[in-house]
Amino acid sequence: MxxxxxxxxxxxxxxxxxxxxxxxxxxxxxxxxxxxxxxxxxxxxxxxxxxxxxxxxxxxxxxxxxxxxxxxxxxxxxxxxxxxxxxxxxxxxxLPSPPASPVQLFIGQAVLKSGAMDLVIQKTTELGVNTIHPFISQRTVVRPREDKRAKRVKRWQDIAIAASKQSDRSRPPEITAVTTFTELLQRPFPEETLKIILWEEEEGRDLKSTLRSTLDRSKAVLALVGPEGGFAPGEISRAQEAGFRPVSLGPQILRAETAAIALGAVINYESFTPKRKDT
The missing domain is CATH 2.40.240.20 (Hypothetical PUA domain-like; domain 1)
Incomplete structure (x- = not known):
């Protein structure tokens, strides 16, 4: 037949x-x-x-x-x-799937204004983030109403799917329901996860040196990125109590959406090991 x-x-x-x-x-x-x-x-x-x-x-x-x-x-x-x-x-x-990064990347992103948040979803998806956790923090400007949050998450999921197809990812990232900063700090994550929080006032620890000293032992990174006004000092203290390390991306003050994209690019670069061709 x-x-x-x-x-x-x-x-x-x-x-x-x-x-x-x-x-x-x-x-x-x-x-x-x-x-x-x-x-x-x-x-x-x-x-x-x-x-x-x-x-x-x-x-x-x-x-x-x-x-x-x-x-x-x-x-x-x-x-x-x-x-x-x-x-x-x-x-x-x-068909075979593209190789996955050896390090899982979870980003907690404070909810931003519509265009900026859409950009973060798109670009971090292209950079290989596994899960995006949108959250509301003390200085968050945009606070979606409870009855509007599911629709907002659906839009972000659609953006992630489109970016996954364009960048030839094996699967789109998971985008969780909008939560609070406190609730996100309390969520369980895989053992040996490196937990970092971006803070523009951190002077003693930068992202590059932190990654290079810990990625060989960590199989996952959870990074928190603040809203347009950054994190409040009290939030940094609470994050430290929950095991997060404040890190800096450098001397410049970056926009929130730029910080998330730069974070994803640096982690992707530091964890990527290209395949060597036989000669």
């Missing part, structure tokens, strides 16, 4: 592949679903992803792309049909 996949052949050019040798087509389109039912052999895609596939990219039966899910699964898929706003694809073959 002929497999249904044989009914479709890849297009030799078009939105699903880069120009070049058709025999070595590179799949450059990545789309996301919450869960890929690998055992079923096919997936239906609806909503914004289906609209992007059909209306923006004008892809159709026979086109191939990469499908990702929240668990880190990824498959090469081929479109079977596009009907009534739903895209049905066949799972052709599993």
């Amino acid at each position: 002929v497999s249904p996949l044989k009914r479709y052949s890849p297009r030799k050019s078009g939105p699903a592949c880069l120009p070049g040798n058709p025999a070595e087509e590179t799949l450059v389109r990545r789309f996301f679903v919450e869960k890929i039912p690998a055992e079923e052999g096919s997936v239906t895609i609806a909503g914004s992803e289906a609209r992007h596939i059909t209306r923006v990219l004008r892809m159709g039966p026979g086109d191939r792309f990469v499908l990702l899910d929240r668990r880190g699964l990824r498959f090469q898929v081929v479109i079977r049909s596009t009907e009534q706003g739903v895209v049905t694809v066949f799972l052709e073959r599993p």
Whole structure:
């Protein structure tokens, strides 16, 4: 019996592949679903992803792309049909996931104004953060109402998914519900987690030296980044009592969103070990 996949052949050019040798087509389109039912052999895609596939990219039966899910699964898929706003694809073959960082990164970010917070979510996702914990602190300017917080988190999750596809992450980061600074200090984290809190007034300990002296023993980093007005001195004291080390990013006073992105970039750089090619 002929497999249904044989009914479709890849297009030799078009939105699903880069120009070049058709025999070595590179799949450059990545789309996301919450869960890929690998055992079923096919997936239906609806909503914004289906609209992007059909209306923006004008892809159709026979086109191939990469499908990702929240668990880190990824498959090469081929479109079977596009009907009534739903895209049905066949799972052709599993694909290997990109290598993960050897160090887990958790960022506690005080809620910022909309544009700045969106930027933090996008860029820290690109830099490989595993979990983002939004929180309300003493000097937080934007304090979403209880009934609006779930909608705000959903928006951040959508931004994280888009950034994950663009940066070819194995899975998007988890974004937890908005909490308070006190509650975040009390949450359990993996053993041997390096806990740091960014503080512009810290003079004796910088981020680089702290990472280089502890990353070989720590498998995770939990870093707290304050709001537009920074942390209050009392919050720094409470964080220290909870095991956090105040660290500085340097002599400059950075905007809150810049601090979070710089933090992610430095930790990503310090923990990354490139693979050596055999010579």
